[in-house]
Amino acid sequence: MLPFPKFLLALFIGLPAIGSESPSGIEDFPAEVRKKIEHDADSIATEWIPIMQNIASSDREKIPLTQLIRKLMVHGFAKVGGLSSRDATDPPDRWDIRRRENAAKYDRKFIKTLQLHSPDFLTHRAFAKTIQSLLAVWPGKLLLLDANGDGKIALSEYALSSPLVQDQEVDEEGFSKNQRSGFAYYDENKNGLIEGLEMVRGTLYVQSKMRQYMTAVLISRADLDQNSILSRAELKRLLPEAKDLPDSVPFSEAIFWIRLIDPDDIGPLRDALLQRE
Known part of the structure; x- marks a missing residue:
C-alpha cells in the first residue's frame, strides 16, 4: 500500500464527530x-x-x-x-x-x-x-419481523417477509420452498432461529x-x-x-x-x- 501523507491521514481519520x-x-x-x-x-x-x-x-x-x-x-x-x-x-x-x-x-x-x-x-x-x-439494511428488516421482541427470528416470523400467493405449494408445516431457503441462508448454525451475528450477512x-x-x-x-x-x-x-x-x-x-x-x-x-x- 502506498504511504499516506501524515497530515492528510490525521484529517481523514481524526476529525471529531459532528454534534448533530x-x-x-x-x-x-x-x-x-x-x-x-x-x-x-x-x-x-x-x-x-x-x-x-x-x-x-x-x-x-x-x-x-x-x-x-x-x-x-x-x-x-x-x-x-x-x-x-x-x-x-x-x-x-x-x-x-x-x-x-x-x-x-x-x-x-x-x-x-x-x-x-x-x-x-x-x-x-x-x-x-x-x-x-x-x-444495516437487512438486519433492520429482519428485526422488524421479531414479533415477540426476543431478538431472535423464528421461521414462522421470517415467513411473513415472503407471503404465500394463491395456490402456492407448501410443505406439511405450511411453509413454501422460498420461505425455507431464505430462512436457511441466515440460520447458519441450523438451530431454527436467526439470532446474533447471523443477521449480519x-x-x-x-x-x-x-x-x-x-x-x-x-x-x-x-x-x-x-x-x-x-x-x-x-x-x-x-x-x-x-x-x-x-x-x-x-x-x-x-x-x-x-x-x-x-x-x-x-x-x-x-x-x-x-x-x-
Missing part, C-alpha cells in the same frame, strides 16, 4: 449486531484511505465529496443504458437491464448516504457511517461494491496509451489469467466491466492499480 451527526440506522440494534457492523464498516472505510490519497490534490488538506462523484461518473456510475460498445454486439436481455438498474440504484444510494454523512468533505468517519447504513457484498468503486476511481492508471479506452492488451495486463476479455472497454463504460470481475479478484486488481503512477 446523522444516525446510521444501527443505534437500536442488539449490542452484538451493532458492534459487528461498526467493526466491519470501520475496516472497509479504512480501505478508502489510499484511494483518497489518489484523489487528493497536493495543495489541498480536505477532500471534497464532489471530487469522488466526478471520478465515478465518468466511468458509467449510476448509468443503465447507452452502452454502445457492449450492446451493439451483445444486446442486453431484460435480466441484463434489471441487473443494471439494480446496480445503478445501489450507486445512487451509496452517494446519497455518503452525502448525508459527509455533506462537504470526505472523512474516514463519513465512509464508516455510510457503510454502517448500507450494512451483507459484509462481503458491501465490501465488494466498495472495491468496485475504488477500482473505478483508479482505472485510468491502466490506460497506458492515454486514449481513454482500455484495449484488450491493457486489460490482459490487469488480469493476466482472465479469459473472454472484451476487445476494448471505453472509459465511459469501465464500471460495467469492473462489475463482471470475480469478487475474489477485485481487491488484488485495485491493489495492482494503486502501485501504478
Whole structure:
C-alpha cells in the first residue's frame, strides 16, 4: 500500500464527530449486531484511505465529496443504458437491464448516504457511517419481523417477509420452498432461529461494491496509451489469467466491466492499480 501523507491521514481519520451527526440506522440494534457492523464498516472505510490519497490534490488538506462523484461518473456510475460498445454486439436481455438498474440504484444510494454523512468533505468517519447504513439494511428488516421482541427470528416470523400467493405449494408445516431457503441462508448454525451475528450477512457484498468503486476511481492508471479506452492488451495486463476479455472497454463504460470481475479478484486488481503512477 502506498504511504499516506501524515497530515492528510490525521484529517481523514481524526476529525471529531459532528454534534448533530446523522444516525446510521444501527443505534437500536442488539449490542452484538451493532458492534459487528461498526467493526466491519470501520475496516472497509479504512480501505478508502489510499484511494483518497489518489484523489487528493497536493495543495489541498480536505477532500471534497464532489471530487469522488466526478471520478465515478465518468466511468458509467449510476448509468443503465447507452452502452454502445457492449450492446451493439451483445444486446442486453431484460435480466441484463434489471441487473443494471439494480446496480445503478445501489450507486445512487451509496452517494446519497455518503452525502448525508459527509455533506462537504470526505472523512474516514463519513465512509464508516455510510457503510454502517448500507450494512444495516437487512438486519433492520429482519428485526422488524421479531414479533415477540426476543431478538431472535423464528421461521414462522421470517415467513411473513415472503407471503404465500394463491395456490402456492407448501410443505406439511405450511411453509413454501422460498420461505425455507431464505430462512436457511441466515440460520447458519441450523438451530431454527436467526439470532446474533447471523443477521449480519451483507459484509462481503458491501465490501465488494466498495472495491468496485475504488477500482473505478483508479482505472485510468491502466490506460497506458492515454486514449481513454482500455484495449484488450491493457486489460490482459490487469488480469493476466482472465479469459473472454472484451476487445476494448471505453472509459465511459469501465464500471460495467469492473462489475463482471470475480469478487475474489477485485481487491488484488485495485491493489495492482494503486502501485501504478
